[in-house]
Amino acid sequence: MIIRNLKDTIKTEDHKQTEAWDSVRLLLAKDGMGFGFHITTMYANTETEIEYKHHLECAFCISGEAEIIDVKSKTKHLITPGSLYALNEHDRHIVRCKKDFVIACVFAPGLIGNETHDAAGSYPKAHEGTKSC
Template sequence: MKVVKLEEILGTEHDVDGGTWVSRRLINKSDGMGYSVNDTIIKAGTETHIWYQNHLEAVYCIEGDGEVETLADGKIYKITPGTLYALDKHDEHLLRGGKEDMRVVCVFNPPLSGKEVHDENGVYPVDED
């Protein structure tokens, strides 16, 4: 069994600052679970272009507020605590922080290695190791 505490991740290589977000990678590819789990803060008032061409992601909001806009259809979804959204079709989207920082728990398949940041297209690369 593996037990991870957020405080053990802070300040390590798995505490990744993407500028508009900070993601603390709790479960990673090396843990062999087949998925990864992140505790992520989306900074208030920011906008991030994301397009996970190589991953599926489910996101559950536990604090704060924000919104997601799917670029294929221009739909905007308000995100508040208790809301889950799933990018089940590799949806290209804009993620916007609201009036206060938004804290979310993210699950990725395939799993992240734990060090990724988005490339110029909003994509995480596939970790082939």
């Protein structure tokens, strides 16, 4: 059994911050669950283009507001508290935050913990031997 508290993970090696977002990574590949779990805050008035080529992501909005734009179709979706979005086809997308946007995220496979987006908006491929769902 794994028990963790958000406040105990802040400012540790499992907490990653950039100018546009802050991600507290509570469950990682090393935990052997086959997926990861993060609480991420994307900051108001930011726009981030992302394409997870090697991971699937599901995000549930806890607070705030953002527009998710599917780059391929140009479709826009307003995400507010209680909404979920899932990137089930490695969808290239833009997250345009109107307010601080707090989401609970599940990644499959789980991240190692220190990753940040590369120039293409992706995380590196999972290391060999990393368990996937």
